Amino acid sequence: MGRSPCCEKAHTNKGAWTKEEDDRLIAYIKAHGEGCWRSLPKAAGLLRCGKSCRLRWINYLRPDLKRGNFTEEEDELIIKLHSLLGNKWSLIAGRLPGRTDNEIKNYWNTHIKRKLINRGIDPVTHRSLNEVGSQSDSSPVTTPNSTTTTISFSAPIKIPKKEEILGIKDEKFDQNMREKWIERCPDLNLDLRISPPYQQNNNTDNIKTGTRICFTCSLGLESSQDCNCSQNMVGCSTTSNNGGSICYDFLGLRTNGALDYRSLEMK
DNA sequence: AACTCGTACAACCGCGCTGGT
DNA sequence: TACCAGCGCGGTTGTACGAGT
Numbered sequence A: 001m002g003r004s005p006c007c008e009k010a011h012t013n014k015g016a017w018t019k020e021e022d023d024r025l026i027a028y029i030k031a032h033g034e035g036c037w038r039s040l041p042k043a044a045g046l047l048r049c050g051k052s053c054r055l056r057w058i059n060y061l062r063p064d065l066k067r068g069n070f071t072e073e074e075d076e077l078i079i080k081l082h083s084l085l086g087n088k089w090s091l092i093a094g095r096l097p098g099r100t101d102n103e104i105k106n107y108w109n110t111h112i113k114r115k116l117i118n119r120g121i122d123p124v125t126h127r128s129l130n131e132v133g134s135q136s137d138s139s140p141v142t143t144p145n146s147t148t149t150t151i152s153f154s155a156p157i158k159i160p161k162k163e164e165i166l167g168i169k170d171e172k173f174d175q176n177m178r179e180k181w182i183e184r185c186p187d188l189n190l191d192l193r194i195s196p197p198y199q200q201n202n203n204t205d206n207i208k209t210g211t212r213i214c215f216t217c218s219l220g221l222e223s224s225q226d227c228n229c230s231q232n233m234v235g236c237s238t239t240s241n242n243g244g245s246i247c248y249d250f251l252g253l254r255t256n257g258a259l260d261y262r263s264l265e266m267k
Numbered sequence B: 001a002a003c004t005c006g007t008a009c010a011a012c013c014g015c016g017c018t019g020g021t
Numbered sequence C: 001t002a003c004c005a006g007c008g009c010g011g012t013t014g015t016a017c018g019a020g021t
Helices: A020-030 A039-043 A050-061 A073-084 A089-094 A101-118 A163-164 A170-185 A201-209
Strands: A140-142 A147-152 A192-195
Touching: A020 A039, A020 A050, A039 A101, A050 A101, A073 A089, A073 A101, A073 A192
Parallel strands: none
Antiparallel strands: A140 A147, A147 A192
């Protein structure tokens, strides 16, 4: 038995919305607010499916929508967010005030994909097109202070062996890890870099005490109007060892694209 | 002027998740 | 615990429109 349809399709309009339908929907939502989309069409006198009403409102009629072209800043933000989140359009849209997931998805498919290809970047993996196919390992990257491992969900991955991690050979451990890895890592198109807690100055204390992180600054957009840093918010450009404002590189976007996954908060 | 093709974007569809019972 | 309704998301399709021939 299949899922019952969301509405009586025989008695609903489809296709482009008319001005009158828009007006009815706007008037109804202004009077009663959003919610209960299933019953909304009938209550508003619309011959539309509830899902269709919701989509029309969210993607087109909402008063807080920012219409018009995407700015260069928005382009770059979308690219950065996509490299972290993959096709999670609603999450990306959540970081772009006034933009909808549908709008961003369309814009990605029509503009940004091509833009990245022109730059020689693969829009799926965000790696150089020259690298794609040749670089598929997840070799640990060692810095003077830490070791990080890049995990690619979108390309063939090399599952680390116990020997490589701890210097101890253990075939059973390796097989077990392979199974868990495959089970836990669906094809999400996320390039996550797992590393020890990001250590810079006193920011572990900041995390403990609940200090907020400025997402805008973390994306390197501290000059943006969306930046609303205050003194107790980390993320700004000033770095200090003696109690001044502290730079916490949220998502690690400013440096090398490394992601401290513990800081990635989903809505 | 008529036709074809490519592009942009609005809208639809199906599925998964979540909360209520 | 199982089931169901409703919602939200991501992928896909449909269509309007402009450019090129």
